[in-house]
Amino acid sequence: MDWAERYRPEHLADILGNNAAVRQMTDWARNWTPDSRPLLITGKPGIGKTSAALALARDMNWEVLELNASDARTKTVIERVAGNSATTTSLFGAERKLIIIDEADNLEGNADRGGARAIAEILKGARQPVILIANDAYGVSDSIRKLCDPVPFRAITAATLEKRMREICAKEEISCGSDALTAIAESSAGDMRSAVNMLFASATGKTAIAADDINTSQKDERASIFDLVAGVYAGAPDAKIQKLSRECEEKPDTVMQWIEESAATVANPHQRRGAYAALSRGDIYLGRTMRRQYYTLWRYATSLMTSGVAKEFAGAGFRPRIMPPSRWRRMGTAKKQKTVRRTLAAKLGEGYSIPDAQIQKIYLDLLSRFAADAPLAFCERHDLDADQLTILLHDKTEAAAVFKEAQKIAKEKETKMKKVSAAKRAAARKAEEERAAELERFRRENPPVPLVPQPEPAAESGTETLASFEEEKKKAPTQATLDFF
Structure with a gap:
C-alpha cells in the first residue's frame, strides 16, 4: 500500500490545517436535519477535501456513497444511484447515509449530459446529508452552487507539511534530513498527497533520505524547476546550469518567469540589477523566437536567463525563496x-x-x-x-454581510414554506381520516338488509305442468283441422 493511502486521515482531528473548514463541517454534521443545506467543499487538489468528507462520515458513524468523475454521471445514472440513496435510509444500521459527489466542477460533455440538472433536483429533495467536492467553486453549475453552503479549503503551509513528513518518517523508521523535508514541502506547493508520494518515492529501498534523493526522485529522476532556479542563484558552473536546463521539462518562457520572481528577493542591488539585465536580454530572444517562429533562438534565450543570471552570483551561494510566479x-x-x-x-x-x-x-x-x-x-x-x-x-x-443576511432570510422563508406545506399535508390527512371515520360510522348505523331467498317450485308440479303443456300442444293442430273441414 502506498503511503498516501496508508496515512490518509481517519478522523477530522487528523486533518492538517483548515481548522475553520473542519469546524464548519463538524457543526453541520452534528446539527444536521433534513432542512440543512448540502456542503460544497472547494480547493486545489491534494489538500484533503475528500479525506475530510470520509473522515466526517467515520466520526459520525455514517454510511458513505461516493460518486466521482470516473463513474458515468448521466441524468439517469445519478437519479438511480444518488437519487434513491438521498431519500432512503441506510441498509447497514448506520445512523445516516452521506452522499459524496466528487469533482462536481467536471460535469461537462456527453458523458455527463443532464448530470448537473439531476444533481440540483436531488439536492432540493434530499433526505440524507450530501457533500459536493470541487477544485473550482465557479466551475460548479450555478444552479448547484446556490443550493449549497461553501466550505473553502486552503493550501497547506510548508511548515505543516514538513512536520507531517517528519511524523511519517518516524513511523516508517526512516532518517530524513531537514534539507530533504524542506525540499519536499516547497516542491509540493501545499499539496499533501504530492508531498507524501514524493517522500514515498524517495524512501523506496532506503533507510535514510538526503536532499539529493529528493531531487533525483522528482519527475522520473529529471531536474525540476526548483533545481534549476536554485542552481542559477547559487552561481553554479555553466556546465551544470546547462545540464539542469536540458533536464527541466518547463518551456523557456516559464523558466524565465520563475527566475524573474526570485530576482526580486535579491538584497544586493548590483546583483539584482545584473540579474534583470540578463533576463531582459533573454526576453528579447524569446520575442524574436515567437515573431519569427525560429525556435533555434530558444537556446540563446535559455543561456542568457540561466547562465547570464548565474554569473552575477558566482561563488556567492545565494539561496532565494523559490515561489511560483506572482x-x-x-x-x-x-x-x-x-x-x-x-x-x-x-x-x-x-x-x-x-x-x-x-x-x-x-x-x-x-x-x-x-x-x-x-x-x-x-x-x-x-x-x-x-x-x-x-x-x-x-x-x-x-x-459578505449582506449575503449572510440574505441567506438567513432565505432560510427562514424556506423553513416557513416547509412548515406551511407540512401543515397543509397534515390537514389533508386529517380530513381524509375524518371522511373515513364518517363512512365507517354510517356503515355501522346502516347495516345492509339481507336478501330473503324465494322458494323454488316443486319438481313434481313442474313436471305435471310441462306434461299438460305438451299434451295441449299435440291436440291443437288436430282441433284446428277438424274445424277447417
Missing part, C-alpha cells in the same frame, strides 16, 4: 473575476431581459448604484452570492 496568481484571480462577472451579467440579464454583453458594457455601473441603494433587496431579487455582490458594491466586507 503573475500566475494574478492571472488566476483575474480568471475568477472574469467568471464572476460573466455569471453576474447572466443573472442580471435574465432579470432585466437585457443581453449579457450589454449588461457588462453599458448597464453594470447603473445597476451598481441600484444595488448600493438597497443591497439586501437587490441581492434577494437576483439571487446573488458574495463575490457577485462585491463587484456591484466594491466592498467585500459589506457584500
